[in-house]
Amino acid sequence: MPVPAELPDETVVHVFYLHGFGSSPESGKAAFLREHLSAFGVELHAPDFNQPDFTRLTATRMLAGLDAAIDALPSGPVVLFGSSLGGFLAIHAAARQPRTATHPITRMVLLAPAVDFASGRDGWLTDAELDDWRRTDRRDVFHYAYGRTLPLRWALYEDAHRYDAFAARFDIPTLAFQGSRDAVVNPDRVKAWAAPRANVTLRMVDDTHQLQESLPAIWEESAMFLGLTQGRP
Numbered sequence: 001m002p003v004p005a006e007l008p009d010e011t012v013v014h015v016f017y018l019h020g021f022g023s024s025p026e027s028g029k030a031a032f033l034r035e036h037l038s039a040f041g042v043e044l045h046a047p048d049f050n051q052p053d054f055t056r057l058t059a060t061r062m063l064a065g066l067d068a069a070i071d072a073l074p075s076g077p078v079v080l081f082g083s084s085l086g087g088f089l090a091i092h093a094a095a096r097q098p099r100t101a102t103h104p105i106t107r108m109v110l111l112a113p114a115v116d117f118a119s120g121r122d123g124w125l126t127d128a129e130l131d132d133w134r135r136t137d138r139r140d141v142f143h144y145a146y147g148r149t150l151p152l153r154w155a156l157y158e159d160a161h162r163y164d165a166f167a168a169r170f171d172i173p174t175l176a177f178q179g180s181r182d183a184v185v186n187p188d189r190v191k192a193w194a195a196p197r198a199n200v201t202l203r204m205v206d207d208t209h210q211l212q213e214s215l216p217a218i219w220e221e222s223a224m225f226l227g228l229t230q231g232r233p
Contacts, residue, residue, distance in 0.1 A: 014103065015079045017046040018066065018086030021114075024048060024145035028212070029083055029111065036219050040228045045069060049086075054143060055151050058159040059117075062089050063096075070103045077106040079226060084185065084209070087113025087176075088165060095168035109222045110176040112185045112209050115193040118160030133157065166193055174200045175225045177218050179207035201225075 015037060017030045024030075025046030034044040047069045049062045066089065070078055082090030087110040094105050118124075125133070133139040139152045174197075178190040187204065194202040203221065205214040 013042070013077050013079060013106075014070065014073050015042055015044055016066070016069070016081065017044055018080060018082040018089050019046065019049065020084030020086050022141065022143045022145065023083070024050060027083075027145065028210075029215070032215055032219070033081060036223070040223075042228075045073070049089075050143075050145070054146075056153055057156050059089065059092070059156075059163050060159050063093060066093055073103065075102040078103050080105055080108045081111065081222075082108065082113060083111040084114050085117060087111060088115065088117045088163070091115070091165045091168050091170070092163050094170040094172050094174075097170075105172055107226065108172055108174045109218075109225065110174060111211055111218070112178055112182055113165070113176060113190060113193075114185050115165040116186065116189050117163075117165075118157045119164065119166075130157070171199050173225075175222060176200055176202045177211060177214065178202060178204055179209060179211055179214070180204055181207060182209040184209040 017025070017033055019025055019027055019030060025048050030044070030046050034046075037044050047065050049057070049065060051065075080090040080093065082088070090108050090110060091113065094108060097105055129139075133152075134154050134157075137154045139154075140149050141152055142148070143150045176190065176194055178185070178187050180187055191202065191204075194200045203218075205211065205217070207214045211218065
């Protein structure tokens with residue numbers, strides 16, 4: 001069991017939820033976390049990474065959007081909850097933050113983090129499908145939050161190659177949850193990512209990518225990890 005984190009009494013802690021690919025700040029996980037955090041007087045911030053245009057989505061743009069959302073808040077420590085692609089973003093946000101940050105990321109909770117996103121090791125698309133995407137600059141994908149199919153530019157995949165979760169280095173205490181029946185994120189790859197990192201605690205659960213069956217247990221352990229007590233973070 002992770003040791004509860006000690007959060008400064010006098011400091012406002014900003015908690016962010018980073019949604020996954022084809023999702024939104026209004027997803028079921030976001031709503032779940034928002035409701036449970038509100039019982040402790042904590043507001044959940046959830047940037048919409050689909051904006052301003054899902055078609056031109058890139059990891060670099062999403063990270064810039066997260067930076068802007070964090071910088072808009074008063075100085076203070078930041079906690080990141082990252083789901084799937086949002087977990088991938090959280091890893092890189094933590095790895096690149098300056099040591100003099102006015103909004104230091106002090107701990108993270110990762111939910112089925114897409115550690116292999118666009119790495120060439122994820123098996124998301126065949127070589128032929130990748131070649132077609134590169135040649136046409138278009139890949140049609142179903143956006144679950146919008147309920148319709150939308151095109152994606154090749155820049156998403158090309159840009160994501162700049163970010164390697166396995167090479168990312170950070171010492172922030174991190175709690176990760178991964179479903180053993182996940183058909184989107186390979187559980188073995190998440191295990192391989194977490195294994196050499198002493199600051200990462202990985203919890204394997206009997207669940208699928210959405211982790212819906214495990215959310216109550218995930219919340220219970222996450223609340224302890226974050227040192228939450230009734231009425232204050």
